[in-house]
Amino acid sequence: MARDPAALPRFVLTALIVVLLIPGFKLTEFEPGVLFDTRNRETIGRFLGTFFPLALSADFLQLVIKSTIETLAIATAGMALALAIAAPLSLLVTRSLSISRIGPGPGLWSGRVLRTPVRLALMLCRSVPEIVWALLFVRAVGLGPTAGVLAIGITYGGMLGKVYAEIFESGDTRPTVALLESGSGHLPAFLYGMLPVALPEIVSYSVYRWECAIRASVIMGFVGAGGLGMQMELSMRMLSGGEVSTMLLVFLLLVMLADGISAALRRVIE
Amino acid sequence: MSVNLDRVSLVHPNGHRALAGVSLKVDAGECVAVIGPSGAGKTSLLRVIATALRPSGGVVQTLGVDPWALDRRALRRLRARIGMVHQAPPIPLRQRVVTAVLGGRLGSWPLWKSLASLAYPADIDGARAMLGRMEIADKLFERCDRLSGGQLQRVGVARVLYQQPDLLLTDEPVSAVDPALSDRVIGELSREAQARGVTLIASLHAVDLALHWFPRIVGVRAGEIAFDLPPDQVSDDMLRELYASESAVVPTQMGEKNSALALRRKPLCS
Amino acid sequence: MNARHWIALVLMCAAVIGSFTYLAIDVRALFSVEAAAQMWNYFARFFPPDFSADYLAQAWRGTLETIAISGVGTVLAAACGMLIALPACGRFGPVARIVSRFVLNFLRSIPELVWAALMVFAVGLGPFAGTLALALHTTGVIGRLFAETLENAPPEPALALQLAGAHPAAAFFYGTLPNVIAQFVAYTLYRWEINIRMAAILGVVGAGGLGQMLYMSLSLFQQAQAMTIILAMLLLVVIVDAASAALRARME
Secondary structure, rough: OOOOOOOOHHHHHHHHHHHHHHHHHOOOOHHHHHHOHHHHHHHHHHHHOOOOOOOOOHHHHHHHHHHHHHHHHHHHHHHHHHHHHHHHHHHHHHHHHHHHHOOOOHHHHHHHHHHHHHHHHHHHHHHOHHHHHHHHHHHHHOOHHHHHHHHHHHHHHHHHHHHHHHHHOOOOOHHHHHHOOOOOOOOHHHHHHHHHHHHHHHHHHHHHHHHHHHHHHHHHHOOOOHHHHHHHHHHHHOOOOHHHHHHHHHHHHHHHHHHHHHHHHHHOOO | OOOOEEEEEOOOOOOOOOEEEEEEEEOOOOOEEEEEOOOOOOHHHHHOOOOOOOEEEEEEOOOOOHHHHHHHHHHHHHHHOEEEOOOOOOOOOEEHHHHHHHHHHHHOOOOOHHHHHOOOOOOOOHHHHHHHOOOOOOHHEEEEHOOOOHHHHHHHHHHHHHHHOOEEEOOOOOOOOHHHHHHHHHHHHHHHHHHHHHHHEEEOOOOHHHHHHOOOOEEEEEOEEEEEOOOOHHHHHHHHOOOOOOOOOOOOOOOOOOOHHHHOOOOOOO | OHHHHHHHHHHHHHHHHHHHHHHHOOHHHHHHHHHHHHHHHHHHHHOOOOOHHHHHHHHHHHHHHHHHHHHHHHHHHHHHHHHHHHOOOOOOOHHHHHHHHHHHHHHHHHHHHHHHHHHHHOOOOOHHHHHHHHHHHHHHHHHHHHHHHHHHHOOHHHHHHHHHHOHHHHHHHHHHHHHHHHHHHHHHHHHHHHHHHHHHHHHOOOHHHHHHHHHHHHHHOHHHHEEEEEHHEEEHHHHHHHHHHHHHHHHH
16 A cells, blocks of 8 residues: 655644644634624624615715815825835935946945935835834824824835835936046936936836825825825724725725826826 | 437638538547548537537537536536547647646636645646656656647646546547557557547547547548548548549548458557 | 926926925924934833843744734635635626625725724734735735736636536646645745734734734833844744745745
8 A cells, every 4th residue: 555755744844834823723713703792793793784784875975075185285294204214215325327347436335325224214214114203203203294204205105216216226326337438426327317307217116106105195094194094993982883984985986096196196107 | 319410500700611510429428530632621620519619500518518508607517528639739839737737627626726726736646657657657757849730739638637527529639649659649548548538539640540440431522521431431531532632642641542351450449 | 308207397396395285294393402312212211121031032923923914814825815816816607706706805905904904802811813804805915817827827727627527616626726835835934924024013013913012001101121023023034035945046
């Protein structure tokens, strides 16, 4: 009677997964029964029951529209801030503008000494999740949209900085190199050599990031950074399911709207 | 009567007429070879017998019953008694050979056994025996994507052998197998049919294989039966006419033009 | 730069200026010396982080809880996603397809954090809410991918098996599944990686793990501990990135 050689490894792998899942279930306090507990059931039942009908009173809709516009404003202002941070920093970080890499001469080490800490700073900005930044800024400057704008500005500034630098490096660098070799300064070389080549991709990526920023703004609202998210959190706390449903629907529509605008903008760049 | 086609015609959805008024009777235990040029309708003929395709006109009876008059369960039971070797083995490439072969008996195993066999193969020895008859027993636990085209075809044959059907249909089962080995495989199939007294209908591209192993040759051309004769009555001219649409060359394993006389050897299947 | 480009540029600038105006953010006050000093004071209290053995142990437990939330949530999502993917790929008819696709879209359109807030209300604070939230959202994501993969899988193997009398379920397991399972597993692992990051932050609405610890320490003005948690989050992401890169390299 022959034996299946794959049987043992399969068994070991399955056993390993099961063995790891058991403490996993314990750690996550996994208790499906809680969902059906009588006490909770009433609360949940009431909560779920209030999801329909949607809250559609004129006053509330006005509030929702205000919050949505606020979210859009947070995302846009945040992106503007991110751009203001990313633009200069990406120039510092990108290797395409580095004279020292073209040939021997002064500046090899000073270039690196400058680039590395800036790279690190950018990485730090984007590695800390935007909602953590939002949490911190809410405590630093108070509840409201300012915290959201700052959080997006820093996180997305880090992201844009890195990606812009990469776009500069991946494009056609010959015009830039030619300008640098003929003695041009960094900034003119960038404006005349790099920017025309890289601009379409930069705009396209930034517009795509703006779309993400809108979603992020809603999410950050849950920790007090203003906009639609903050209203949703309030409604949830008051167990007003109808209001939450309406706002969820508006959120989905907002995402679709942002997708449409970003697609239109990217078509314009073509 | 095992198989009975009564003026069967088949028109594909794209309008192509694959079979035109074909009538064919095959008794239980008979061995029949089907030959003809590409596009003649050999595959369609086999698929109609296998209950894969429903005739557009006429009546087909497989294993004595009209499959299209049966309910779902009865049709499934009927199909479990029909084994079809496809030209391109329909085996998922990431599957192991042992699982592919054991798949032949899914029609007779209860569902739980089929599923349990995925965890640990239910009949390793049985699978190995079939693969041994196809001279690839050493590939038992290999993955199918590690096999050559000819080896994979032989796995397909092994699967049907394992199924132990009452009606064996094969659609160019050795097109990718080298000539000497093809001869042994066809020999194995015909021995199997004889030993168990089951019907074998094989469509073959290499005419010499057909003439050697089968006591009844059916020539198919343009969706119609051109002739239905024992091999010693199949003349050179008939073969030439049959394959007139292809080159003037009658296909054999060697690919050379040979006279019908030379192709004829003593048939072993009687 | 043609006319359309200029119009777009003007619109974008208008949008930016309009946003700042609408939010009534006093940009000068924001970047003034006083505001900078205030923020500096606030952020200075985060250093040095709390590296006491006791708190490090707590942070470690939080990290394990985060990983557990992501693992259990992803496993549940893979199972449920697979189940819903079957009707969603059309095996059970067009009505089932539309309904299940709608369910999957609904699940994945709502962000994980919103699910987490909803689950906190359903089952209370703690990691269970986070696990359910990840499971719900990821079911939508994984289920949709599974459904598309199944739709594109070659039907011949399963059809051939059914032609030999196999039960449709057996034909699926022997004929269709082997072609797609490798992709499923790879995508599930990829989602788990993403979910670890997510699990770390879901806690800020009370769904357990490092996020909940961060929220609590900030609420109690224990900035040093908060910094430890943030460092733990960063370390977790770095290790997961490295591990997955190493695993990917080995699989090549």
